Amino acid sequence: RIDAVPYLFESVEVNNRYVDEPLSRATEDTENPAYLIHDQTMDQPETYDMIYQWRAVLDEYTAKDGQSRIMMTEGYTSIPYVMKFFGDGERNGAQIPFNFQMISNLRKTSNATDFARYANLWLDNLPAGRRSNWVLGNHDNNRLGSRLGENKIDLYGIHWVDHAGLRASADDYTLYSRDPARTPMQWNDEKNAGFSTAAKTWLPVASNYKKLNVKAQNAALKSHLKLFKRLTTYRKRQILTEGDLDLKTTDTNLVLYKRKVDKVGYVVVVLNFSDEPQSLAAIKQQFPGAYSRLQVV
Numbered sequence: 563r564i565d566a567v568p569y570l571f572e573s574v575e576v577n578n579r580y581v582d583e584p585l586s587r588a589t590e591d592t593e594n595p596a597y598l599i600h601d602q603t604m605d606q607p608e609t610y611d612m613i614y615q616w617r618a619v620l621d622e623y624t625a626k627d628g629q630s631r632i633m634m635t636e637g638y639t640s641i642p643y644v645m646k647f648f649g650d651g652e653r654n655g656a657q658i659p660f661n662f663q664m665i666s667n668l669r670k671t672s673n674a675t676d677f678a679r680y681a682n683l684w685l686d687n688l689p690a691g692r693r694s695n696w697v698l699g700n701h702d703n704n705r706l707g708s709r710l711g712e713n714k715i716d717l718y719g720i721h722w723v724d725h726a727g728l729r730a731s732a733d734d735y736t737l738y739s740r741d742p743a744r745t746p747m748q749w750n751d752e753k754n755a756g757f758s759t760a761a762k763t764w765l766p767v768a769s770n771y772k773k774l775n776v777k778a779q780n781a782a783l784k785s786h787l788k789l790f791k792r793l794t795t796y797r798k799r800q801i802l803t804e805g806d807l808d809l810k811t812t813d814t815n816l817v818l819y820k821r822k823v824d825k826v827g828y829v830v831v832v833l834n835f836s837d838e839p840q841s842l843a844a845i846k847q848q849f850p851g852a853y854s855r856l857q858v859v
Contacts, residue, residue, distance in 0.1 A: 563636060564634070564636065565636050566636060566637070568643065571609050573606060584601070604639065610647070635658070648692050664697065665703055670709070708742075750775050807821055810848045820849055
């Protein structure tokens, strides 16, 4: 994993001077990174050449011992630049350039149309033969339940604590602090939520740990954690990991997508982003014959 990779290189000097970056006009705060448009200190051509060189080194080791090496790049930048991390058509780059479209753009008010828009933005630009990834949570952003709302906690993701439905700690130290997304895992209802036997943890345990913890969710008839485990089982099926993808929306409530694998079959997945039941007519309209057998997860 290569962190903050867009900033790997800066532009070269011109007449022994570095070129000033233009003002963004987005803020008057000169200490705010958004004060400037960083066209001289990020997304430079040398960055991608370096990534391709590093990938070549990894491939050399793989050729020697047969063990696969995976390169992941973390870059909050625009789609065209992210896609360049995959390679340039002749040289390979990272297998997994992180897709931050959803984590960067979706909020509690986002609906099915918004989710589909950012999914298609990625898919429409994805080079042939490359794999997608969907970053819904990480340690730099507020937790999924706090960011998108409790009703969207069950969106499938495997970032630390999101699968158990934990939200950010109520103690937001500063507006931009990352600490609320890094508080201890809540394993049980014991001291420090079972995370540590110390008198005090470095970051505070969330006050809801008595009820919201792994032990309680495993014991409950229904829970975020149990649903996560069921979705993980589904995710291992070939029909959900390979083949063609056809993604559609009917309105602001439903996202539908179809995965089809030759000689295996197809499956249609329906995601309801509203709080109300939805008619099956939308499924029939988009994918005729697809709802002869339905399963609610």
